[in-house]
């Protein structure tokens with residue numbers, strides 16, 4: 001089940017996303033004492049954090065934050081997804097309400113080694129003590145590239161067929177920087193909830209293609225958790241070419 005929510009402005013998109021994340025994190029923490037979330041880079045951290053960073057109802061201490069993908073650069077490098085999330089969400093949060101854990105890559109490692117090490121971090125959180133085939137995130141927050149990529153899963157790339165490893169490295173990313181790690185489709189498709197977040201009229205062609213033309217089998221279209229929900233949070237600019245019948249009224 002895919003729900004597409006469109007909002008007149010990015011401010012209203014961010015507020016709706018704040019309410020959605022608050023609901024899912026509260027349910028997860030009530031159910032199993034923690035909230036596990038994977039965050040993408042690009043424009044997502046800013047759209048995610050605009051209202052979330054001021055939400056005093058959220059128990060960030062119970063959060064485990066991972067990255068859906070990350071560039072293999074130092075954590076203080078301008079291309080680092082961690083740095084962007086730090087700027088947009090972590091730094092504005094008071095010391096006593098910081099997330100319980102923010103799982104960053106080890107940038108000094110090669111992309112291959114960084115992927116292996118990130119797998120160890122995922123195993124420690126999701127498979128402590130018992131064997132699991134894939135981690136089950138409470139929420140994975142994804143962006144949509146102009147070519148239909150998501151995380152660092154790009155159209156036509158061999159990584160799209162990875163169905164065993166939880167984390168993969170890529171050294172020929174069409175979107176710079178070229179060296180990255182990324183969660184793989186099996187992990188994305190085991191999540192309880194996935195939310196795509198994208199805005200701007202530059203995205204309207206691809207949004208229309210992804211939502212209305214499944215035959216393309218673009219990376220964004222290959223995210224469909226068997227036991228999970230998929231939601232799109234977009235602004236009216238990005239929804240500009242969508243048939244309005246595809247839109248769902250947001251009420252949470």
Ligand SMILES: O=C(O)[C@H](O)[C@@H](O)[C@H](O)[C@H](O)COP(=O)(O)O
Nearest residue numbers: 040041042043143144145150151
């Ligand atoms: O590390 C990355 O580059 C992102 O995770 C990437 O997958 C991003 O989400 C899309 O490229 C959309 O980026 P924009 O929202 O900035 O267009």
